[in-house]
Amino acid sequence: MSAAIPVPGDNAGGVLEPIIAQQVRRYRAEQGISAADLAARTGLSKAMISKIESATTSCSLTTLQRLADGFAIPVTALFRGSASDREASFTKSGAGSVSVRSGTQHGHLYQMLGVLKDTPNALEPTLVTLTDASNVFPLFQHPGTEFLYMLEGRMKYGHGGYEYEMAPGDALLLDGEAAHGPLELIEVPIRFLAIRSR
Numbered sequence: 678m679s680a681a682i683p684v685p686g687d688n689a690g691g692v693l694e695p696i697i698a699q700q701v702r703r704y705r706a707e708q709g710i711s712a713a714d715l716a717a718r719t720g721l722s723k724a725m726i727s728k729i730e731s732a733t734t735s736c737s738l739t740t741l742q743r744l745a746d747g748f749a750i751p752v753t754a755l756f757r758g759s760a761s762d763r764e765a766s767f768t769k770s771g772a773g774s775v776s777v778r779s780g781t782q783h784g785h786l787y788q789m790l791g792v793l794k795d796t797p798n799a800l801e802p803t804l805v806t807l808t809d810a811s812n813v814f815p816l817f818q819h820p821g822t823e824f825l826y827m828l829e830g831r832m833k834y835g836h837g838g839y840e841y842e843m844a845p846g847d848a849l850l851l852d853g854e855a856a857h858g859p860l861e862l863i864e865v866p867i868r869f870l871a872i873r874s875r
Contacts, residue, residue, distance in 0.1 A: 693756065700734040700755045704748045718747035773804060784811035800872050807832070807859060807867040816858040822873035825849040830857035830867030835860040843869070
């Protein structure tokens with residue numbers, strides 16, 4: 678058993694112990710086994726299981742592996758919930774920020790629905806609105822993929838040499854390297870969700 682460096686105000690010396698304790702209790706409850714059963718499965722003492730579940734001890738790597746084997750789960754499952762400071766973006770209805778893009782000068786309105794600045798390859802969800810003031814050009818090209826989902830109106834949308842007549846409920850997943858964009862605005866206003874990978 679490896680020793681932990683104590684931290685004032687922390688029973689076992691770190692932030693992972695309570696998470697591991699919670700996961701061990703959860704998996705024990707889900708699998709309907711007692712602390713004694715888990716001790717028998719893992720070769721750990723019942724007292725050690727109690728210390729782990731009360732977050733009063735730090736587990737060695739060997740102990741973590743024994744627990745994982747006892748539950749028949751990957752070791753990483755014992756750490757679920759430890760990355761609580763991950764980035765998220767929440768946008769209230771109608772509150773997305775307006776983005777200026779090459780289509781803006783042609784009457785296209787782009788409303789960003791979320792941004793993860795520190796996450797590589799994050800998706801970029803945008804609500805696009807086209808009205809009778811919008812022109813069908815320009816066509817766009819960019820790395821990655823893009824997903825379109827029609828919410829309102831009707832349009833012909835081009836991708837490479839193909840055309841798609843899109844109405845509410847229609848979806849189009851495309852490779853962004855090929856030229857793509859609205860070719861004909863059939864029924865305005867048009868609103869669609871565009872989700873692009875960086």
